[in-house]
Amino acid sequence: MLLNSYSGATIKTISILGTGWLGLPLAQHFVSMGHNVIGSTTSKHRLTELTSIGVKPFLIDIGSLPDTIQEFLQADVLIINIPSKDIAGFRLLAQAIEKSALKNIVFVSSTSVYDNTNTVITEADGLESEQSPLVIIENLLKKCNTAKTTIVRFGGLIGYSRNPGNFFRKGRKVQHPDSRVNLIHRDDCIAIITQIIEQEVWGEVFNCCADTHPTKREFYTQAVTSIGNPAPEFILTGTSPYKIISNQKVKQRLHYQFLHPDLMKIQFEDAL
Template sequence: MRNVSILGCGWLGVPLAMSFLEAGFQVKGSTTSEKKISDLELLGIEMHLLNISEFKGFDTFLETDILIIAITSKDIDAFKNLISQIQNSAVQKVIFISSTSVYGSLNRVMTEEDAVLINPLTTIENLFRENTFFETTILRFAGLFGGDRHPANWFKDGRKISQPEGFVNMIHREDCIEIIHLIIVQNCWGTVFNACANHHPTRRAFYTNAKLSRGFKAPEFEENQEFQWKIVSAEKVQLLLNYTFIHDSLLTLKE
């Protein structure tokens, strides 16, 4: 399988598409912005102007072996329509990019075996997991950083940061891309993975370090809250894919 379509060429989707082109794949991508199409086509991506909430046909875009879904939409009806198109297309495998926000803050370590919150995202996850016309791997990313997305730029305008003694769950974009490639290379389908660095400093340590490293003043925190936290385990992705995180220390942030 050397053909991949990436639904959502944004902060993650564009460098992901470039990585597949470098690996010799034929790559199709989508965007909801007509302005972006010509620039992305210059990179070698076959671009399509698509918005799943408009319920249009995606026939040409779905002429592919592997579909990677990297959009933030939580439109359940739109995803039902998309899935009906996928099951009648050439697509054999799907990677659905989800989030570790599906886990509640239960003051313990959370694994893929734990119960998740009932919300639109988990409903959409289940729509993919239950479909038997193609195989889906659900990839739950922790908080995303890398490139122009640096934690020093978050919580501006004097906003206080909640739960300072809670723990951060983060993953760098380079690790996201490597894990996606390994799922495909190792043919690891029909499962769920958490993807999160092993390092979980407190929110106080993480955001203070991030701000000071960029020359900002130290952030302020909400100090009088009920203590709530979670630590997301990435043991499964490391064991099954034999993966070692590139960016595993969150107090030495790199671009």
């Protein structure tokens, strides 16, 4: 249950580019709040699924924008939530945005934009990797003259059917077992995006992950044994490079309280 759910009275039109593991429940959440929701997919067979949950569907591929892109962008907020790192495609999308009346964007990025520094990393540190395609895409969107973009850099996404214990069913070995993990539950992803829209916080960058950062050894051992599998095998190396992503800004700026602050206490489910 999303305790930090939307409470504003204004009905918005929200376009969501990408309705997969995170985007689909995000769309369902905003529909349940009474908003007008537009959603995209790259699969024709999913158009009916989106319609069935109250989402106006569009078939959109970032690599070849359709003629309907301007209709898709007729929204109060655009949430970009696709795994693509097609810089050329995003450049075309940015151009389409500048031709539209769209004013506000949430771009779902990743804490992978930071290299391992063996330190705590905040948004103000300027430690983004210059080689990261995501950083290039973030900058493309931030430079849009007609819309303000807020970037949410999520840690590794977990929750519901995405149980990290399943990652090791085929004997996958864990490298750098003493490195720290930076993860976030899907419920918190949805709630944070909701709070950004509700509070109208635009032009910001937020690092988003749970409060705790257990070692891979601690977290993955518990995740695997919790589903009845033997503990994973760890590959011991001389060093364990890591980064610890600070979530202090998102908690302070949005007055946000994480729904799943302690990774070691998360109970996973089989349902999507």
